[in-house]
Amino acid sequence: MLEKGGAEALALKTLVAYGEAFGAMRLVPVHSAHLAGSFGILAFSTYLKILDQLVAEGSRVKVKTTLNPRPGYEQNLINRITFKNQKRLEKNLSALGVTPNFSCVCYEGANVPGPGDRLGWAESSAVQYANSVLGARTNRNSLVIDLCSAVTGLTPEFGYLLDENRRGRLLVKLAVDRMDPSALGFIIGKRAVGRVPVLEHCDFSKVDLKNLGGSMASSGAVALFHVEGVTPEAPDMKTVFDGEPEETITITQKDLDDLRFDKPESADMVVFGCPQMTLDEALELAPHFEGRRVQKPTWFCMVPAAREKFKGSKEHDAVRAAGVEINCWCPLAALSVRLGRKTVLTNSGKLYYYLHGTEYGNRQDCLRACGVTP
Numbered sequence: 001m002l003e004k005g006g007a008e009a010l011a012l013k014t015l016v017a018y019g020e021a022f023g024a025m026r027l028v029p030v031h032s033a034h035l036a037g038s039f040g041i042l043a044f045s046t047y048l049k050i051l052d053q054l055v056a057e058g059s060r061v062k063v064k065t066t067l068n069p070r071p072g073y074e075q076n077l078i079n080r081i082t083f084k085n086q087k088r089l090e091k092n093l094s095a096l097g098v099t100p101n102f103s104c105v106c107y108e109g110a111n112v113p114g115p116g117d118r119l120g121w122a123e124s125s126a127v128q129y130a131n132s133v134l135g136a137r138t139n140r141n142s143l144v145i146d147l148c149s150a151v152t153g154l155t156p157e158f159g160y161l162l163d164e165n166r167r168g169r170l171l172v173k174l175a176v177d178r179m180d181p182s183a184l185g186f187i188i189g190k191r192a193v194g195r196v197p198v199l200e201h202c203d204f205s206k207v208d209l210k211n212l213g214g215s216m217a218s219s220g221a222v223a224l225f226h227v228e229g230v231t232p233e234a235p236d237m238k239t240v241f242d243g244e245p246e247e248t249i250t251i252t253q254k255d256l257d258d259l260r261f262d263k264p265e266s267a268d269m270v271v272f273g274c275p276q277m278t279l280d281e282a283l284e285l286a287p288h289f290e291g292r293r294v295q296k297p298t299w300f301c302m303v304p305a306a307r308e309k310f311k312g313s314k315e316h317d318a319v320r321a322a323g324v325e326i327n328c329w330c331p332l333a334a335l336s337v338r339l340g341r342k343t344v345l346t347n348s349g350k351l352y353y354y355l356h357g358t359e360y361g362n363r364q365d366c367l368r369a370c371g372v373t374p
Contacts, residue, residue: 007053011148018145019156028157030063031113031136033150034106035098036122037143038068039333040086047144048085051092054151060097062153066106067098068123069276069301072327072334082337096151102328103303104275105210107134110305115232118161120149124223125214125275125350131224133209135232137161140223160224164242166233168198168226171245175252180362181212183256186349189220191249198240201228207281214275215349261359264369267345270294271331272366273301274351279309282326286315288367289322295371297325304328322372331355345369 015027037047072079073086094100101110104123107130113119115135121127122141130136139159141149149155159165170192176184181204188197197216204212204227216222226234234240261267272285277300285300300319302310307328310316319326327334332354335344344351344358345366352360367373 007050007057008059008151011151012154014145014148015152015154015156018148019158022156022158024156024158026157027154028118028161029153030120030149030155031117032064032066032111032119032121033061033146034066034068034111034119034121034123034126035093035146035150036068037147038089038102038330039071040073040083040089041071042082042084044085048089048092050144050147051089051096055092055095059151061150063120063150064111065096065098065150066101066103066111067093068102068104069328069330069333070102072329072331075329075334078337079334083333098150101304103305104330105278105303108278108303108306118155118157120146120155122146124217124221125210127223128213128217128225129210131160131166132213132226132231133206137166140217140221166224167196167242168234168240169195169246170197171237171241171248172197172199173248173250174200174202175250176256177253178256179208180256181208182215182347182349183259183360183362184251185212185215186219186259186353186360187251187255188225189216189218189222189349191220192216192222193220194222195246196224196226197222198226198228198234198237198245201230204230207278210275210278211348215353218350218353256362259360260365261345261361264345264359264361264365266343267296267359267369268342269297269299269344270366270370271299271301271335271344271346271348271351273299274331274346274348276328277302277306279303279306282306282310282319283313283315285363286319289324289372290318292322292372294323296369298323298370299331300324300326301331302326302328
């Protein structure tokens with residue numbers, strides 16, 4: 001058993017070792033943390049013991065700390081067994097002072113960093129948004145490392161915290177007639193693989209950037225991307241590149257279309273929202289369901305705070321009347337263990353990459369598959 005304060009001391013020692021492994025010269029304060037460890041899964045026994053020790057010592061997080069989504073513990077018996085430690089996990093995180101936002105889209109209100117803020121975040125899709133769209137600075141940290149930053153308020157200074165590693169390396173040209181940001185991100189991730197890509201100008205919305213980056217972070221471990229004239233560190237190509245790009249690639253309409261499942265109607269269920277859907281996404285999608293009825297199980301996986309706001313709208317009533325299930329689970333966790341060989345169709349490049357038995361479709365493919373559009 002560690003002595004009083006021993007767990008925090010070990011967290012600090014872990015961060016020092018982490019930094020030394022990547023050549024960091026010092027630890028620096030962080031503005032906030034975001035934890036990936038929101039699943040009370042049986043395999044996370046060591047993580048749970050660390051949390052137990054921190055709580056026993058009276059530790060509290062030193063900075064604003066948010067949390068990834070719940071895993072769908074109550075969905076069925078299989079999940080209740082798989083995530084049997086969920087209540088213990090959540091009790092410990094609450095005792096540490098972690099904000100119970102339960103969302104991978106923490107930057108949508110619960111934890112919003114500013115340009116240049118240094119962070120101790122995990123969760124690949126949140127990391128890429130903070131770096132790319134908000135101009136904050138965080139590495140793609142792992143489970144436990146994120147917790148160490150939360151309870152110490154520190155992170156080692158290396159990687160994307162340094163100016164020289166935030167320059168563009170790969171130039172991405174677009175020859176696309178019908179933009180699908182999630183598919184585009186998936187393809188770029190496969191080609192970039194850890195490098196910093198720079199896309200030529202395209203008028204992406206905040207939602208587009210969320211889904212573009214979430215896919216890129218999954219298929220290629222991309223933690224930072226730029227869009228010319230859109231993201232804060234890329235006002236122009238000269239600024240974002242240090243000289244000429246290492247490589248130039250072109251993504252075509254055929255590339256996007258080739259990713260799509262050729263038999264979307266054959267899918268057994270349809271899932272929207274990975275990263276979780278924002279209120280704007282739900283409101284935009286809802287009219288397609290008005291006065292109709294889904295022909296197979298269909299999920300909206302939403303940011304919890306967004307779902308609460310959505311509940312008060314006529315759009316929410318229309319979606320529910322159509323038979324859509326609106327939840328706040330992480331669909332990857334909720335569906336990882338499922339009976340039968342159910343094929344999931346999704347317009348999320350992130351879910352498509354991670355979840356076995358998933359096919360990709362653009363938004364129209366998914367709407368057609370669940371039976372609300374011809």
